[in-house]
Amino acid sequence: MCAGARSKGAACVGGATRSKRVPRAVREQQMLDAGVRAFARSGYQNASMDDIAELAGVSKPLVYLYLNSKDELFTACLRREAAALVTAIRAAVERGAPADRQxxxxxxxxFAHTAAHPDGWTLLHVQARTQGRSFAREVVAMRAEIVEFVTQLIGAAAREQARGAARARTLAGPEVSGLAHALVGAAESLADWTADPRAGGPSAKEATATLMNFAWAGLGNLLRGQGWSPERVG
Amino acid sequence: MCAGARSKGAACVGGATRSKRVPRAVREQQMLDAGVRAFARSGYQNASMDDIAELAGVSKPLVYLYLNSKDELFTACLRREAAALVTAIRAAVERGAPADRQxxxxxxxxFAHTAAHPDGWTLLHVQARTQGRSFAREVVAMRAEIVEFVTQLIGAAAREQARGAARARTLAGPEVSGLAHALVGAAESLADWTADPRAGGPSAKEATATLMNFAWAGLGNLLRGQGWSPERVG
Structure with a gap:
């Protein structure tokens, strides 16, 4: 594989490889791009380091030199995609706006991020979950961070509502947490549908509108103390 | 492993094994019980046929005689758990009741089924997804059946509502489908939380109440034509 690498500016010297023109940080990102794509499409077991090196346009020894092992490459891919998703969500939220707008x-x-990065989403939501405990932990931690963020948002909305209206019922902590889990699960399900090009699912914009309608018209009622109970119907 | 099998009533004869007292159908269910438990807890790769045979109290040759291979055992476990879940949902729905009650x-x-069968749920929702295309297909088919069932339910509710009230807006097909995806994803997320004994999640009853409140107070509004739009807020 050294021939291909050399043609792109990396030199093979006795198994070790050094980039001449491309900085290491850039090369690493190219390897992670290739890794995300290969792992998302073939799974951890089936994706080969040969394929990943070829996709990245570098030699296999260079991939090992920079990222040590398939295991560490996978972890680096996961971390980058998880951080990018969390950053995208945090950057998108309009701080200080009313809760529904936030x-x-x-x-x-x-949805914009997962639609634009379907391989990253597949890696996080499908491939990482069963590839051993350490991989699962990375994703569980990211998901917990998102659930916590949504919990805070719903909690703040509930307190805001409670100050404004005498009728409003304060949602209990576990209930807020349950709603956050439900909302995150609903978003994941729609993201899977949006990210799968064969599924004919909605666009990012349609998914946002659908979930917002579903969630907020529901949450909005709950926050005003208008829940649903089986006693109401016959 | 024949010693253990013999003590429970199975006889080893030159590699082939025959059950003397326990009917084949019962033995098979015991093997599937053991398979579901082992695959859910250790994953497909790490669960061994030795462990599964021991858990089932039979010899390993008997497991191979009845179920051919680890692959076929896994598929049989998936099919049984998927069928049981779909059957539990269909049996629970109160046909002819108002849509929210249904x-x-x-x-x-x-939630009662997934809480009572946490290993079965883990098998379907976590382990099966990345264990190769054929396994994923089984679960994708089951999930599609559930989404379709929920889509029909929401669609029927929308038509019912449209007949009753002049103001009601008829939900478009893709919108109903999107809502069904959202609802199923929310239910999966809460079921994961409920089924994980370390997570301190809600009981089946609490999960039902949380999701019903979330979903119906939201869906109920949508069906009355009261959606949410970003234009409403500042």
């Missing part, structure tokens, strides 16, 4: 902007950011 | 009863059935 939620809407956050969901817009989430 | 949804509530279906969700009750879903």
């Amino acid at each position: 939620l809407w902007s956050g969901l817009s950011g989430f | 949804l509530w009863s279906g969700l009750s059935g879903f």
Whole structure:
């Protein structure tokens, strides 16, 4: 594989490889790009380091030199994609806006990011989950961060509502947490549909509108103390 | 492993094994029970046929005689758990009741089943997804059946509502489908939380109440034509 690498500016010297023109940080990102694509499409077991090196346009020894092992490459891919997703959501949220507007902007950011990075989403949501405990932990931590963020948002909205209206019922902590889990699960499900090109799912914008309608018209009622109970119907 | 099998009533004869007292159908279910538990807890790669045979109290040759291979055992486990889940949901739904009552009863059935069968749920929702295309297909088909069932339910509710109130807006097909995806994803997320004994999540009953509140107070508004739009807020 050294021939291909050399043609792109990396030199093979006795198994070790050194980039001449491309800085290491840039090369690493190219390797991670290739890794995300290969792992998302073939899974951890089936994706080969040969394929990943070829996709990245570098030699296999260079991939090992920079990222040590398939295991560490996979972890680096996961971390980068998880951080990018969390950053995209946080950047999209309109701080200081009313709670529903904050939620809407956050969901817009989430669906825009997952639609633009379907391989990254597949890596996080499908491939990472069963590839051993350490990989699962990375994703569980990222998901917990998102759930916590949504929990804070719903909690703040509930307190805001409670100050404004005497009728409003304060949602209990576990209930807020449950709603956040439900909302995150709903978003994941729609993101899977959006990210799968064969599924004929909605665009990022349509997914945002659907979930926002579903979630907020529901949350909005809950926050005003208008829940649903089986006793209401016959 | 024949010693253990013989003590439970199976006889080893030159590699082939025959059950003397326990009917084949019962033995197979015991093997599937053991498979579901082992695959859910260790994953497909790490679960060994030795462990599964021991868990089932039979010899390893008997497992191979009945189920051919680890691959076929895994598939049989998946099929049984998928069928059981779909059956539990269908059986729980109160046919002919108002739409919200139908949804509530279906969700009750879903959460009661996943809470009672956490290994089966883990197998379907976590382990099966990345274990090769054929396994993923089984689960994708089951999930599609559930989404379709929920889509029908929401569609029927929308038509019911449209007949009753002049103001009601008829939800478009893709929108109904999107809502069904959102609802199923929310239910999966809460089921993961409920099924994980270390997560301190809600009981099946609490999960049902949370999701029903979230979903119906939201869907109820949508069906009355009261959606959310970003234009409404500042």
